[in-house]
Amino acid sequence: MAGDGRSEPTDLRSHGPEKAPLAAENTHGIAELDRLVSSCFACPRLVAWRTEVARVKRAAFRDEDYWARPVPGFGPDDAAFLVVGLAPAAHGGNRTGRMFTGDQSGDVLFAALHAVGLATGAQPVSADDGIEMIGTRLTAPVHCAPPQNKPTAAERRRCAPFLSRELELLRPSLKVIMVLGEFGWQALFTVLGEGGWTIPRPRPRFGHGAELALTHPDGRTVTVLGCYHVSPHNTFTGRLTPAMLENVLTRAKALADLD
Template identity: 60%
Template structure:
C-alpha cells in the first residue's frame, strides 16, 4: 500500500502533484483503473485520467466548494473535478450565472474554464464504486483535505458543502485547521449557514454553507433546482467578498 509522501508540500501545486500519485486505498485504485481500461462506449476513443483527481481553482481562493468524490466517467475520465458529467454541467452553469466561472460548461482539462476566487475539492479524490466511498477511505484521504485547508487558510472566507457526506467529513478538518465548531455540531441541510469563529485572534471567521449535492438523483427529481443552488452560491460568494 502506498501512503501519502512524508514531505509536506508548501503550495497547492506541490500538493496536487503528490496527490495524483497516491495509491493508499486498494479498492479505489482497482476501481478507478478498471474504469479507465474498460471505459464507457461513448468515450471509448478517449484516454481516461484514471488517477486521483486534484482540486481545481486558484491557490488564493476565498470560497471553497466541497463535493463527495469524482465520478467514474466524469472526473476519473477528464482529470478535473465535476468535469464531463451531468453534475458538473449543473454546477458550472450555476457558477457562471453567479460570476464564479468564466464559462458555463466544463468538458475537459484545457477547455479554457477559469474559476474566479473559488476552488473545488472533495473529501475523497478517487472515483468509488457506486459513488459510495467507505468511511475508512474517507479517513485515509483526509490527509489531503487537511493540507488543502491549511494552504487555503490565509484567503478562505466561505465554504459550500455539497451533501451530508462532505459535511461530516469537513467539520473535524475545519476544527483542526483552527475554526471553532459549536456544540452540538451544526447539522447538514440545504441552505444551512453557520459562521465559525476563529479559534485564535488571528484567524478570520469562516462561513459554512450546506447545499444538496448536484447529483442527478437530486437535480432530475427537482430536489435541487438551479435557483436553489444559485441562492447558496450567491450568499457564499457575498460573504467571501467575491460579490458586492
C-alpha cells in the first residue's frame, strides 16, 4: 500500500520526524506524502498512545504486529472523491496501517462504498486484503489514533499541513469531498479557507446531508457533503443507517462523475 514508510522524502531529513508536517508542502506526489505522514512524530501524546496500544494490544489481536504509526490516506492519486474522517482507530487503522480498516466503523463505511460501487470489497481486514478504491480516496485530519478517539485542537492544527497538501495534490481530479462528522467538517473548512477557497460567512454548519458548492479564485470548484460519522455510537443507535450513508455516497458518486 502507499504509505508503507520504507523510504524518507529528502525534506524529512532536514526537518526531522518531529517536524514532518512542515515538509508536507514540498512533497511531489501522493506516494511521497503518504510516506511522510507515516514517518511523523510531531505530537508527543499521540506518539505515546499509538505505541502503548501496540504494546498492550487487544486480546483478539495479541498475535498481530501493530502498525503503530500515523496512518496515511488510502486510494488513488487521481481520485475525484475524497472522504474525510476523524482519526484512525486504536485497534483499527493503528493496527492494520490502512485507513478505516480493521474496526467496526471501517466495516460500515466499506460495506456502503462497495454497495454503491466505490470500492472493490466490502470487508476490510488488512492492508493487503486486495480491496481497491474506485475513484475514491480515504483520509483524516488527524493521522494518529488519539486516546478516547478525541484529538485535541492543537493536534488537529499540527496535522493540518498533511490534509492541505493532500488537497493540493488531488487538485487536477478532485470534485467532491464527503466529511464524516463535525470534527472533520471544522478541520476541512479551516484548511480550505487557509488555501484560498471562498468560504461563506458565517461558516456553514455541519449536518447530515449538507451540501455546499465552493469556488476558488483560480477557477476550481468542489462540492462538500456532510454525513454523520460511521462510529459505533451512530450506527448502533440508528442515527446513521446503511441507507442514509449509501444515499450520501450515491450523491457524491454522481457529482464526481464516477457513475
